[in-house]
Amino acid sequence: MVDGTLSAPAYSRSFxxxxxxxxxxxxxxxxxxxxxxxxxxxxxVVLILLLLGSAGLxxxxxxxxxxxxxxxxxxxxxxxxxxGRRVWDFFWxxxxxxxxxxxxxxPGLAHAFVFWGFLAFALVSLNHIANGLGLGFLSPESVxxxxxxxxxxxxxxxxxxxxxGLFIRRFFVRPIWLGRKVSYESGFIALLIFLLMVTYxxxxxxxDGGSTVKTLWxxxxxxxxxxxxxxxxxxxxxxxxxxxxxxxxxxxFSKIPPLEGDEDFGLVAxxxxxxxxxxxxxxxxxxxxxxxxxxxxTTGKILNPKEIVLGLRSYLNEFGPxxxxxxxxxxxxxxxxxxxxxxxxxxxxxxxxxxxxxxxQCPVGIQHLPVIVGLRRGATNTGAWEDDYGTKLFLALExxxxxxxxxxxxxxxxxxxxxxxxFDGTQEYCLWLGCMGGYDxxxxxxxxxxxxxxxxxxxxxxxxxxxxxTGDPARRLGNDLVFQTLAESGLKSxxxxxxxxxxxxxxxxxxxxxxxxxxxxxxxxxxxxxxFMSRHRDRLPKQSGDSIVxxxxxxxxxxxxxxxxxxxxxxxxxxxxxxxxxxxxSFCCGAGGGLAFLGDETGERVSHVRAKELAATGAxxxxxxCPFCNTMFRDALTAVSEAPPQLLDIAQLxxxxxxxxxxQDSGGTN
Amino acid sequence: xxxxxxxxQVPERDAPIHIASDGKWIEEGDRNYTINEPDAYALxxxxxxxxxxxxxxVIVVCAGPERVQSTLREALAKGADRAIHIEADDLTGLDxxxxxxxxxxxxxGESPDLILTGLQSDDLGLGQTGVVLAELLGIPHGTIIMHVxxxxxxxxxxxxxxxxWFQHVEMPLPxxxxxxxxxxxxxxxxxxxxxxxxxxxxxxxxxxxxPTAPAITLxxxxxxxxxxxxEMITGSSAEIANKIVEKLKFEVRVI
Numbered sequence: 001m002v003d004g005t006l007s008a009p010a011y012s013r014s015f016x017x018x019x020x021x022x023x024x025x026x027x028x029x030x031x032x033x034x035x036x037x038x039x040x041x042x043x044x045v046v047l048i049l050l051l052l053g054s055a056g057l058x059x060x061x062x063x064x065x066x067x068x069x070x071x072x073x074x075x076x077x078x079x080x081x082x083x084g085r086r087v088w089d090f091f092w093x094x095x096x097x098x099x100x101x102x103x104x105x106x107p108g109l110a111h112a113f114v115f116w117g118f119l120a121f122a123l124v125s126l127n128h129i130a131n132g133l134g135l136g137f138l139s140p141e142s143v144x145x146x147x148x149x150x151x152x153x154x155x156x157x158x159x160x161x162x163x164x165g166l167f168i169r170r171f172f173v174r175p176i177w178l179g180r181k182v183s184y185e186s187g188f189i190a191l192l193i194f195l196l197m198v199t200y201x202x203x204x205x206x207x208d209g210g211s212t213v214k215t216l217w218x219x220x221x222x223x224x225x226x227x228x229x230x231x232x233x234x235x236x237x238x239x240x241x242x243x244x245x246x247x248x249x250x251x252x253f254s255k256i257p258p259l260e261g262d263e264d265f266g267l268v269a270x271x272x273x274x275x276x277x278x279x280x281x282x283x284x285x286x287x288x289x290x291x292x293x294x295x296x297x298t299t300g301k302i303l304n305p306k307e308i309v310l311g312l313r314s315y316l317n318e319f320g321p322x323x324x325x326x327x328x329x330x331x332x333x334x335x336x337x338x339x340x341x342x343x344x345x346x347x348x349x350x351x352x353x354x355x356x357x358x359x360x361q362c363p364v365g366i367q368h369l370p371v372i373v374g375l376r377r378g379a380t381n382t383g384a385w386e387d388d389y390g391t392k393l394f395l396a397l398e399x400x401x402x403x404x405x406x407x408x409x410x411x412x413x414x415x416x417x418x419x420x421x422x423f424d425g426t427q428e429y430c431l432w433l434g435c436m437g438g439y440d441x442x443x444x445x446x447x448x449x450x451x452x453x454x455x456x457x458x459x460x461x462x463x464x465x466x467x468x469x470t471g472d473p474a475r476r477l478g479n480d481l482v483f484q485t486l487a488e489s490g491l492k493s494x495x496x497x498x499x500x501x502x503x504x505x506x507x508x509x510x511x512x513x514x515x516x517x518x519x520x521x522x523x524x525x526x527x528x529x530x531x532f533m534s535r536h537r538d539r540l541p542k543q544s545g546d547s548i549v550x551x552x553x554x555x556x557x558x559x560x561x562x563x564x565x566x567x568x569x570x571x572x573x574x575x576x577x578x579x580x581x582x583x584x585x586s587f588c589c590g591a592g593g594g595l596a597f598l599g600d601e602t603g604e605r606v607s608h609v610r611a612k613e614l615a616a617t618g619a620x621x622x623x624x625x626c627p628f629c630n631t632m633f634r635d636a637l638t639a640v641s642e643a644p645p646q647l648l649d650i651a652q653l654x655x656x657x658x659x660x661x662x663x664q665d666s667g668g669t670n
Numbered sequence: 671x672x673x674x675x676x677x678x679q680v681p682e683r684d685a686p687i688h689i690a691s692d693g694k695w696i697e698e699g700d701r702n703y704t705i706n707e708p709d710a711y712a713l714x715x716x717x718x719x720x721x722x723x724x725x726x727x728v729i730v731v732c733a734g735p736e737r738v739q740s741t742l743r744e745a746l747a748k749g750a751d752r753a754i755h756i757e758a759d760d761l762t763g764l765d766x767x768x769x770x771x772x773x774x775x776x777x778x779g780e781s782p783d784l785i786l787t788g789l790q791s792d793d794l795g796l797g798q799t800g801v802v803l804a805e806l807l808g809i810p811h812g813t814i815i816m817h818v819x820x821x822x823x824x825x826x827x828x829x830x831x832x833x834x835w836f837q838h839v840e841m842p843l844p845x846x847x848x849x850x851x852x853x854x855x856x857x858x859x860x861x862x863x864x865x866x867x868x869x870x871x872x873x874x875x876x877x878x879x880x881p882t883a884p885a886i887t888l889x890x891x892x893x894x895x896x897x898x899x900x901e902m903i904t905g906s907s908a909e910i911a912n913k914i915v916e917k918l919k920f921e922v923r924v925i
Contacts, residue, residue: 262865381861394858399682399704409686481861 033140033149034203034210036217039132047132050225057229062240065232065282072278072321073271076260082251090247093363100363103289103585107169110162114193117159118239124152124200125224132221153201160197163190177288185234192230195223238285238364245283246365248276253559254356254369258519259377259480266377266478270315270323277374278321280366281313290358290368295588295610296351300603303351305358305368307343312371315344328375328384346385349375353606354476354593355554360584376478385478393473393597397482401468401489403435403597408466411438415463418448423462425498429454431461432504432513432526435469436627442634443627446505449655450529456658457536461503464493470512473594484520487512491521502526505651507555507562507626508592514560528556530625530650534565537572541657546574548653549619549645551610551633552586553626566625566650573653577619587613589636591628611636614645621646623653671726671820673716674782676773676803677709677745679738680793693890695762705741708788712849714856715818716786717749723820727751729780733758733772739872746867747859753872765884770802772877778807784825785846789814797848804846811846812839816853 039047080086092098097115101108127138138145167190170178199220206212231237250257257274259265267273290305291297297304312327319325328346349372358368379385396405411433415422423430431451436443454461471486490513494502502524504510513523533540550570556562563583570576581587590596590606611633614622622637622645624630630649637644648656681687682702690697705713713730720726730745732738733756742753756776761769777785785804790797797813804811817828821840829837830850903913918925 259861262868265862383857383860383862388855391855391858395856398858407683409683412686479858479861481859481864 031150031204032146033153034206034208034213034216035131035136035140036214037208039134044133047129047221050221051129054225054228058232061229061232062237065237068316068321069275069278069282072273072275072316075257075274075276077257078248078276079251085251086247089249089365090243093246093365094243099361103361103363107166110165110169113155113158113162114166117155117162117197120152120155121159121196121200123148128217128220129224132217153204156197156200160194160201163193163197166190167194175288177292179286179288183235183286185230189227189230189234189236192223192227196220196227199223235284235286238283241279242283242285242364245279248279249365250276250367250370252515254354254359254373255367256370256373256475256516259381265381266379266480267327267371267374268378268382269326270319270321272374272378273312273316273321273327276367277312277371278316280364280371281309281316283364284309284313284366285364286310287363289361289363290366293357293361293585293587295353295355295357295590295606299601299606299609301348301351301601302343302345303348304343305352305372308348308368308371308375309366311344328379330384344375346379349379350385350387350390350477350598351595351602352376352593353554353588353590353595355588356558357554357585357588360558373476373478376476377480378478380478381480387598389598390477390594393477393594394479394482397469397471397474397479397486401486402439403469403473404439406439411467414438414444418451420451421462422465423497423499427460427462428501429459429461430494430497430499430502430524431463432502432506432509433463433467434504434506434509434627436631437505438467440627440631442630443505446627446630446649446651449649450505450651452655452658453533453540453651457539459532464497464499466493468493470509470517472508472512472516473597475512475516476592477594483516487517487520491517491523494524499524503529503532505529505627505649507553507560508628511555511559528560528562528565528625530556530562530566530569533650533654534568537568540569540572540654543573543653543657544575546621547577547619548574548621548623549577549579549614549617550582550623550625551579551589551614551629552582552584553624553629554586554588554592556625557586558584566623569650569654570623573623573650573657574621577617579614579617581613589626589629589632591632596628596632605636607632607636608640612640615641619645621648621653623648623650625650671719671723671784672729672780672782673719673726673784673786674729674731674777674780675709675713675716675745675750676777676785676787676800677713677730677732677741678706678788678791678799679703679732679734679741680706680791683792687893689891689893693892694888695891703737703741705744706788706791706793708790708792708849708851710788710856711851711853712786712788712847713745713748713750714854715815715847715849716784717857718854719784719818719820720749729754729782731756731773731776733769733776733877734761735759742872743864743867744859746870746872747863748857749863750870752870755872755874756877757874758877762888763884765886766796766798766802767882768884770799770806771882773799773803774806775877776875777803781844783843785809785844787846787848789848789850800846800848807846809844809846810841811848812841813848814850815847816850818847 097108097112100111123138127136130136138148140146140149167187169175170186171182199216202216203213206216231239264272284306286306288306294303294305315327327344328349329344330346352372354369354373356369362368392405393403397403400406400408421427433447437447468486468489470490471483474482474486502513504526507528510526510528513526517523548570550567552563556566567576587610588606589610615637622633624633624647630647633647637647680703681696682704688697716728720728728750729752730742730750731754732742739755742755746753754776756772758772787800787803801811801813812827812829814830815827816830816836819826824840824842825845826838826840827847829839831837903910905913
């Protein structure tokens with residue numbers, strides 16, 4: 001051990017600070033961590049006091065947050081099942097940092113190194129503090145200790161490089177998603193982390209027990225103790241709670257929880273905010289991935305998913321989780337001290353296309369859609385949302401049972417003209433037309449072509465005599481009355497007709513029937529026509545020549561994880577081209593969330609942005625798999641391109657190679 | 671202001687209509703029923719008057735079999751305060767006077783300041799019930815009303831005349847107005863409204879003593895008959911043109 005007297009080089013080092021050692025030629029690494037040796041009693045007492053102060057400060061600031069989360073309303077539908085999925089998400093998203101890396105590779109990897117480094121450092125830090133109390137349990141001299149400290153050193157190096165990189169990104173590259181305001185707090189915390197790593201590494205270059213090592217030890221300790229109380233009030237709170245948030249998040253994508261009792265109309269006021277939502281809002285790390293991918297935020301709308309989450313957090317901080325103060329600012333009395341926050345406004349809430357990019361992208365398990373749809377429910381279910389288009393849509397759904405507001409006899413006529421058999425239990429499939437397939441001219445073309453494909457494959461099908469909207473637009477716009485009425489009526493009509501299997505051309509219908517209806521009963525098995533056709537692709541005509549760019553519909557991709565099936569159908573019909581943003585990063589067409597039925601957009605049209613992107617691929621055909629995407633691009637492509645590519649649904653892409661004289665009758669017994 | 675809205679439940683137009691075997695009415699079978707559209711506007715007007723006024727009561731009244739209660743509940747959900755269901759299993763045997771008498775009996779006891787009805791019904795389209803009801807109650811009435819504005823003691827109303835003309839009339843209260851469709855924007859029923867409606871009063875009353883024998887009886891209902899005739903006109907262009915002009919002038923009489 002070391003005698004404790006100051007040798008000359010150690011003396012100079014201790015004053016030269018921590019940077020100097022790196023340049024000091026004498027300081028060759030010893031491959032062994034230097035330890036400060038003996039701690040006099042007063043130093044230990046100071047350490048204990050500082051520890052208590054730091055921890056006290058941490059809990060003083062963290063306590064109110066924890067109380068807010070715990071005092072929020074219970075999530076009535078919460079269940080730990082399926083536990084396997086939760087464990088997997090925790091493993092992949094937290095431990096492996098899979099999502100963080102995959103969606104932003106470079107900063108993601110840097111973050112992962114910092115995270116893994118922190119994990120590796122947990123033992124080191126514990127031992128570090130223990131040393132100060134004379135309780136060190138990991139000796140640098142022992143085999144285990146020697147190995148572990150070196151192992152941690154590798155991580156320290158990676159953390160130091162990564163945090164420096166992230167610092168440069170935040171303060172010099174400054175991607176706009178991180179917010180326009182520079183967060184000095186983040187900078188300070190990055191410096192603290194850097195300091196922690198450097199002081200640790202430096203201890204490999206100094207001798208045991210000297211004053212230099214003591215200084216390093218104290219600097220390291222102080223950085224740690226300053227860092228701790230900073231956590232609760234900065235985005236670094238995610239360190240503490242986001243692993244829990246990822247583990248506890250709702251088990252379905254965009255899951256809309258059922259309303260509980262007679263007083264629940266959705267998110268009206270603080271008292272309606274549930275524990276999960278509360279936990280999620282405090283987990284936000286403000287990385288802005290949600291905003292970066294948001295079709296509303298990136299086309300000049302007010303809506304900004306990150307600000308919705310942060311707005312909710314400020315609300316909870318200001319009013320608490322039991323408050324009756326409305327969440328949306330229009331319904332709150334604004335004052336100079338309390339100006340209306342534009343982000344948590346009704347206008348913003350109703351600009352969401354429910355494309356789900358935000359929820360998909362979020363690395364800390366925040367589920368934006370239950371919040372945004374929840375806010376809409378609070379506004380619509382209470383009648384606070386007054387919108388001419390919205391009212392017209394709801395009245396059409398109430399009265400005509402379809403979103404287009406047409407007489408149901410129009411559907412009857414179409415069925416007759418196409419000679420679609422009525423489902424009577426003898427056919428294999430019930431072909432669900434949906435509002436677009438039953439009433440919209442272009443949607444009808446898709447249905448007719450898909451029926452031809454089914455004939456070609458010899459699959460029997462029938463249509464329901466009467467069919468109403470699944471309630472998707474009402475669901476997403478927060479009208480639970482209309483949604484429930486339609487869902488119950490739909491479930492009954494399947495039961496009466498004894499339907500076993502359904503196939504539909506609209507991903508919105510499929511999602512709503514398969515998932516959202518579950519609240520009221522179990523619907524028969526339903527699949528999207530892309531899944532059906534993909535299964536039979538070997539028997540579909542092989543075409544060559546045309547290049548086809550496939551657009552992933554949000555409700556098929558992110559919502560149902562169906563990416564490859566439609567691609568296999570497209571590949572059978574021509575040469576598949578990928579759009580710059582595809583698969584789970586696909587950009588919305590602008591129709592979802594009931595927005596297809598609302599008035600004009602502010603800012604740039606979402607459909608135009610996407611249409612430009614698709615046209616720019618140079619493909620001859622834009623292939624879609626959703627009648628809403630199709631209808632949006634119909635106008636958009638002509639608006640953005642002089643010579644627009646052709647626009648065809650995957651059913652049309654397939655049917656165009658079938659013989660034209662395909663019989664239109666039966667559906668009976670082939 | 672106490673406002674009574676007399677509403678009617680009519681068959682929904684969501685399926686092709688079939689005439690009943692006796693030829694007197696349509697096949698009711700599993701048909702869906704809904705609020706008569708002009709009555710929906712009458713209800714909207716009543717609700718808006720109450721909201722503007724800040725106080726008052728809106729009572730909806732409907733005569734018919736048990737199924738009309740669903741329409742009354744919907745009216746309660748949209749904001750009416752209470753509902754009166756006049757039990758009457760079959761109204762088809764009655765004429766306008768008979769129906770108005772049933773309504774008058776139920777409304778009289780309420781002595782409202784204002785009674786609103788739709789201009790006419792979607793199924794029969796007679797447009798008289800409101801007017802006759804006003805007469806039976808001995809109060810003034812205004813028809814085809816687009817807009818209502820309360821003055822101190824009475825009302826200022828805007829009537830729709832033909833050819834884009836409007837008439838502005840001042841009238842005293844109590845009064846009865848028949849409301850034209852489209853004057854307001856209808857509201858959608860909300861979940862909150864439905865929940866609140868559960869606790870609102872829906873009173874069922876029996877039909878008062880049998881009304882007078884109908885002066886008008888319904889002989890036969892039938893679907894519009896096809897009258898499309900296609901006639902090919904032949905000849906030279908000049909001859910064809912002459913024939914077309916002649917037909918448009920004297921047969922179709924549009925020029």
